[in-house]
Amino acid sequence: MNRKHLISPKSQDKLFKIFAALCTGLVLLTLLVLLIDIGIKGIQRINWSFFTNLPSRHPEESGIYTALAGMVGLLFFTVIIALPIGILSGIYLQEYGKRNKLAKFIEINISNLAGVPSVIYGILGLQLFVRTAGFGNSILSGALTLALLIMPVIIVSTREAIKAVPDSLREASFGLGATKWQTVRRVVLPASFGGILTGIILSTSRAIGETAPLIVVGALAYVPFVPEGPMDQYTSLPIQIFNWTSRPQQGFVVNAAAGIIVLLLFTFILNGTAIYLRNRWYKKTAI
Amino acid sequence: MTHLQSELKLLKTDIIEMWELVIEQLDKSLISLKTFDKDLTREVVSNEKRVNAYELKIDRDCENIFALFNPVAVDLRMVLATLKINSNLERIGDIAEGISKLITSEKEPFDQVLLECTRFQLMFEAAILIVNDALTAFDKEDTKLARTIFKKDELLDEINADAHQFITIYIKDHLDKTEQALNVLSIIRRLERVGDQGKNIAEEIIFYLEAKVLKHK
Amino acid sequence: MVQKDSYITEGSPYGIYKLRVEGLNLYYGTKQALKDISIKIAPNTVTAFIGPSGCGKSTFLRCFNRMNDLIENVTITGSVMVDDIDIYKNMIDVYQYRKKIGMVFQKPNPFPKSIFENVAFGLRINGESSKSVLQGIVESALRQAALWEEVKDNLNKSALTLSGGQQQRLCIARAIAVKPSVLLMDEPASSLDPISTAKIEELIYQLKDQFTIVIVTHNMQQAARVSDKTAFFYLGELIEFDKTDKIFTNPSKEATQNYITGRFG
Numbered sequence: 001m002n003r004k005h006l007i008s009p010k011s012q013d014k015l016f017k018i019f020a021a022l023c024t025g026l027v028l029l030t031l032l033v034l035l036i037d038i039g040i041k042g043i044q045r046i047n048w049s050f051f052t053n054l055p056s057r058h059p060e061e062s063g064i065y066t067a068l069a070g071m072v073g074l075l076f077f078t079v080i081i082a083l084p085i086g087i088l089s090g091i092y093l094q095e096y097g098k099r100n101k102l103a104k105f106i107e108i109n110i111s112n113l114a115g116v117p118s119v120i121y122g123i124l125g126l127q128l129f130v131r132t133a134g135f136g137n138s139i140l141s142g143a144l145t146l147a148l149l150i151m152p153v154i155i156v157s158t159r160e161a162i163k164a165v166p167d168s169l170r171e172a173s174f175g176l177g178a179t180k181w182q183t184v185r186r187v188v189l190p191a192s193f194g195g196i197l198t199g200i201i202l203s204t205s206r207a208i209g210e211t212a213p214l215i216v217v218g219a220l221a222y223v224p225f226v227p228e229g230p231m232d233q234y235t236s237l238p239i240q241i242f243n244w245t246s247r248p249q250q251g252f253v254v255n256a257a258a259g260i261i262v263l264l265l266f267t268f269i270l271n272g273t274a275i276y277l278r279n280r281w282y283k284k285t286a287i
Numbered sequence: 288m289t290h291l292q293s294e295l296k297l298l299k300t301d302i303i304e305m306w307e308l309v310i311e312q313l314d315k316s317l318i319s320l321k322t323f324d325k326d327l328t329r330e331v332v333s334n335e336k337r338v339n340a341y342e343l344k345i346d347r348d349c350e351n352i353f354a355l356f357n358p359v360a361v362d363l364r365m366v367l368a369t370l371k372i373n374s375n376l377e378r379i380g381d382i383a384e385g386i387s388k389l390i391t392s393e394k395e396p397f398d399q400v401l402l403e404c405t406r407f408q409l410m411f412e413a414a415i416l417i418v419n420d421a422l423t424a425f426d427k428e429d430t431k432l433a434r435t436i437f438k439k440d441e442l443l444d445e446i447n448a449d450a451h452q453f454i455t456i457y458i459k460d461h462l463d464k465t466e467q468a469l470n471v472l473s474i475i476r477r478l479e480r481v482g483d484q485g486k487n488i489a490e491e492i493i494f495y496l497e498a499k500v501l502k503h504k
Numbered sequence: 505m506v507q508k509d510s511y512i513t514e515g516s517p518y519g520i521y522k523l524r525v526e527g528l529n530l531y532y533g534t535k536q537a538l539k540d541i542s543i544k545i546a547p548n549t550v551t552a553f554i555g556p557s558g559c560g561k562s563t564f565l566r567c568f569n570r571m572n573d574l575i576e577n578v579t580i581t582g583s584v585m586v587d588d589i590d591i592y593k594n595m596i597d598v599y600q601y602r603k604k605i606g607m608v609f610q611k612p613n614p615f616p617k618s619i620f621e622n623v624a625f626g627l628r629i630n631g632e633s634s635k636s637v638l639q640g641i642v643e644s645a646l647r648q649a650a651l652w653e654e655v656k657d658n659l660n661k662s663a664l665t666l667s668g669g670q671q672q673r674l675c676i677a678r679a680i681a682v683k684p685s686v687l688l689m690d691e692p693a694s695s696l697d698p699i700s701t702a703k704i705e706e707l708i709y710q711l712k713d714q715f716t717i718v719i720v721t722h723n724m725q726q727a728a729r730v731s732d733k734t735a736f737f738y739l740g741e742l743i744e745f746d747k748t749d750k751i752f753t754n755p756s757k758e759a760t761q762n763y764i765t766g767r768f769g
Contacts, residue, residue, distance in 0.1 A: 098576075099576070166613070168609055168611055168613035169613055169615060169616075170574075171571065171574075171607075171609060171613070172607075172609065172613045172614075172615065172675070172678070173615075173625070174571065174574060174602065175569060175571065175602060175605075175606070175607035175609075175679070176602070176603070176606075176625060176626040176629065176678065176679070176682060177599050177600065177601075177602040177603035177626065177629065177630075177682065178599070178625075178626075178629045179599050179629075182629045186625070186628070186629065187615055190616070190617070191615070191616050289702075289706055290705070290706065290709045290729060290730070291729070350753055351749040351752075351753060354728060354749065354752040354753045355728040355729060355748060355749060355752055356728070356729055357725055357728075
């Protein structure tokens, strides 16, 4: 088996390395171009009034105040609804549920739900909350819809975090005479807290960026007031951006770029926090 | 103190107790020889059972320490040495018993002339001293003292070598005491063996403490 | 070995045994893992379970604190008596019961909490919250586990900063802090270096004054060094149970001899 190589294995290795580096470089370059493009266009527009102005017909007077308020309100209700249900479901499925066929079935379906296109959730929300429940195109409808959307992510990440807690810790706790609940509360949850928190933050940052389902459940593009309660109408930053980009005037395109910068900052901060927490948690619990 | 250390300490205590008992046996034999006290010789004979019981116990303890603790280095040498010293001591015990039996079988007290001409008492005391020094050397872990035993043993060998000649002369002069003279010779032979056992013990002590093998040199 | 013989009281019929198992069978589903095991363990002794992997010794150990309850599909017949009370009878509160039986596991498994909180855990779940009470018990438990001198200035440090051997002694302190009367140890030194192992073994030897200790070990020499009695298990059966010196110098069963001499096929 002394076949001659066209290219020596060593060069093959080198070539592949160069190819992989090129691919990575291309992706990073595209991202960089996009960011620079947006940055150049948008940064001039970012000032205090951009955050405090209401939307307007004139691009230079228009701001993201209502969109920001709507987004924060939306996220607040989304998190309040999705967190308890998601985390408790995760705990139940991982710690209490029996390992049988039904559990397998539910497990697969939750994983599948996490992958369903968000617009489908929008349609579900439209029928369920906007029409059947009669919440109209309110923050509540939007929040419920987004909660549905991120719930599978929270459940899955909670389960993963709990699963990562070594069984030996549970055994130690039971060995000391702790009940199931004491074990979950005093050992499993503290040890998996970082992981659960990471999941929550990542799912929240996903919810921030969602536009499609919100359009379907009726977030408004133009809201000249700040929503004051869950039943008020609202808009959200992605919708505002979406709206601005569809305007013909050049000024609105600049506004959109500025809005994107704000949105990106939001997600970066959330993801950064998530990564920080995860690292800290792994350091603390690595055995 | 670790578990093994406390087991070794117990072992040491046991062998030292046995050692003291054996020395007592020799002492009593010597006294009974001088005073012709046959009660004392009977005591020695019956005490031999205790010596034997010690031997069995120490054997078993050594076996257990080997099996359970796998001693190494100085601990290993200590148990090995103890095991051998144990059988040496048992032999000395046997010798003391043998001497006592000889004394018991004797019908009249020993002739002072006989004892003196053979330096018999000196030999007996030297033999006891050897066993005693060996005990101190073992207990205090004193190899210097252990090494003095070889010199002391030479005295025993010398007396033993001379004994033959002296006894022959004595028998020629005292034909009526032939039997007693032969018994004394027999005791001298035995005491010489006590010296040899003491020498072996000293070798074991040096092996235990210094890891040096002095045998057959 | 003198002191070993003195306190093992044999032959007396009832009441003097801390642990008494009669005709115990254990099944995982339909597979029988333990076959008709009977054993009596006297208080304040160290009993070692030895045998090849999968012989059921760990499973058997876990019967004493009902740890097997945590596994699905386990069926147990026969009786396990602790202080003459059958722990598999229904009226036993398993959580209360487990507090009387401390357990130390194969891998050191301290909670990702401070050293103090680790030892205080068992007391806290019992509802003890008085700081001074906790402090007193934590200190005495750490002292008993021969760890106090090493950690007394760092009680608030994470337990995970300790070395493996220290972590295992911490786990022992955690187990004895709730004042159990029995200590179960499942290969407590198998993941430790020789020095830490020796420390754990010394500790076991000292702790038997206060606890009845049952230890599972793969290391036969460890069983020999620390235990008063040794039980040899093979294929789910208790082959031989006798004084440790008897087992290691003159076992009655050929299987035991083959195993301890390393001739096992």
